[in-house]
Amino acid sequence: MTIGIMGAMPEEIEPILKKIGNYEEIKYANNTYYKANYNNINLIIAYSKIGKVFSTLTASNMINKFSCEMILFSGVAGGINPDLKIGDLIIATSLAQHDLDITAFGHPHGYVPEGKVFIETSEKLNNIAKEIAKSENITLKEGIIATGDQFVSSSERKKFILDTFKADALEMEGASVALVCDDLDVPCFVLRSISDTANEEASFDFDEFLKSSAKKSSNFLMKIVDKIIING
Numbered sequence: 768m769t770i771g772i773m774g775a776m777p778e779e780i781e782p783i784l785k786k787i788g789n790y791e792e793i794k795y796a797n798n799t800y801y802k803a804n805y806n807n808i809n810l811i812i813a814y815s816k817i818g819k820v821f822s823t824l825t826a827s828n829m830i831n832k833f834s835c836e837m838i839l840f841s842g843v844a845g846g847i848n849p850d851l852k853i854g855d856l857i858i859a860t861s862l863a864q865h866d867l868d869i870t871a872f873g874h875p876h877g878y879v880p881e882g883k884v885f886i887e888t889s890e891k892l893n894n895i896a897k898e899i900a901k902s903e904n905i906t907l908k909e910g911i912i913a914t915g916d917q918f919v920s921s922s923e924r925k926k927f928i929l930d931t932f933k934a935d936a937l938e939m940e941g942a943s944v945a946l947v948c949d950d951l952d953v954p955c956f957v958l959r960s961i962s963d964t965a966n967e968e969a970s971f972d973f974d975e976f977l978k979s980s981a982k983k984s985s986n987f988l989m990k991i992v993d994k995i996i997i998n999g
């Protein structure tokens with residue numbers, strides 16, 4: 768079995784590489800893919816760089832070049848749902864591109880012909896996450912994550928994304944990874960820990976909480992990896 772583990776920024780995969788300890792570095796398509804044997808399965812780990820385009824490329828490479836049979840994303844996000852405080856964990860049940868806009872032709876936000884607004888993640892993987900959270904008393908929210916090529920630091924933009932997509936959190940890579948997985952028929956899982964609340968203070972909060980929130984997401988993600996391995 769080969770599992771792909773993605774983040775967008777170095778900080779989002781560093782705690783995972785640290786836990787694994789031993790890995791090989793493979794350079795491909797102007798990026799580094801870390802290959803490890805972990806409890807007798809193969810892991811391919813990479814940070815894509817920021818945004819939908821880089822994350823699309825990395826997810827595609829993980830599947831088509833490195834033969835990953837599922838992709839697990841770990842990282843941080845801006846919170847929209849007021850229940851989500853900095854450090855809290857959320858898994859995406861579905862994701863949408865909040866900046867995809869051909870509304871001029873009468874289409875809804877996030878929609879292009881032959882695509883869909885909301886892309887679902889793997890129910891199986893989400894159930895594993897929920898079981899672990901329950902048995903270990905970890906608070907885990909599930910909901911809609913909106914993705915776009917912008918760092919959101921405005922209450923107005925945040926309200927648009929809430930009103931348009933009913934999103935609980937936002938970030939810059941999840942929907943593109945989910946789209947690649949959906950079209951290539953590979954299970955997808957997107958986990959994020961809140962680093963800021965996408966308002967006017969977002970850039971300051973982000974700088975303060977990136978590392979601690981990324982670590983929380985990484986720690987929980989590795990529990991899921993362990994469970995996937997046990998389940999076979």
Ligand code: 4EH
Nearest residue numbers: 775817843844845917918919938939965969
């Ligand atoms: O990969 C990008 C990072 C911000 S850009 C998306 N990530 C973090 C999630 C995220 C996010 N996305 C949009 C957390 N909070 C967000 C928000 N809006 N408010 C970045 C940050 N620091 C240095 C360089 N780029």
